[in-house]
Amino acid sequence: MHVFIVKIRRQVHLRKDFGIFLAIGKKYLHLHRIPKDGALHKNHFKNIGMYLNSGKKKEIFAEHGGAETNTGSAEGQIALFSYRISHLTEHLKKNRKDYGTQRSLQLLVGKRRSLLDYLKRKDIARYRAIVKTLGLRR
Numbered sequence: 001m002h003v004f005i006v007k008i009r010r011q012v013h014l015r016k017d018f019g020i021f022l023a024i025g026k027k028y029l030h031l032h033r034i035p036k037d038g039a040l041h042k043n044h045f046k047n048i049g050m051y052l053n054s055g056k057k058k059e060i061f062a063e064h065g066g067a068e069t070n071t072g073s074a075e076g077q078i079a080l081f082s083y084r085i086s087h088l089t090e091h092l093k094k095n096r097k098d099y100g101t102q103r104s105l106q107l108l109v110g111k112r113r114s115l116l117d118y119l120k121r122k123d124i125a126r127y128r129a130i131v132k133t134l135g136l137r138r
Contacts, residue, residue, distance in 0.1 A: 051087050064133065074119045075130045081112040082134050 058068040060083060065076025088105040092098060116136075119127040130136075 052084065056083075064130070074115050075126065078112055078115050078119070078130055079134060081108050081115070082136070084108055085112065 057080065060079050061071050061076040062068045064079035065071065065073040070076060085105060085108050088101055091101055092105065116127065
């Protein structure tokens, strides 16, 4: 039986049939033996999935961009930025001194604002529709 818990930077691969598992940390690999009772330490199960995976992106682009493959539409990009902004905002509520995240949030807000300004100049109806759909305060 193989069980895989996968995350981009940290991965834990459980291989119960061999009695070991491989944990990939930030800098190195380390192997652990699985105890006889099969219980693992709680820290090895904190590797939760990414908040924005390819399935979620396809869902956002299908809903706002018209199709999953239409990733270049302004509406799809604005919706994706809004999703990322809401996630980073929640993160910053818990971690107030994370200045790197704060800067990336400010950059994302600026990108979204410039896309909204572009959409407002080109097609005001599409602009109003996306603002209403996403519930933005513009």
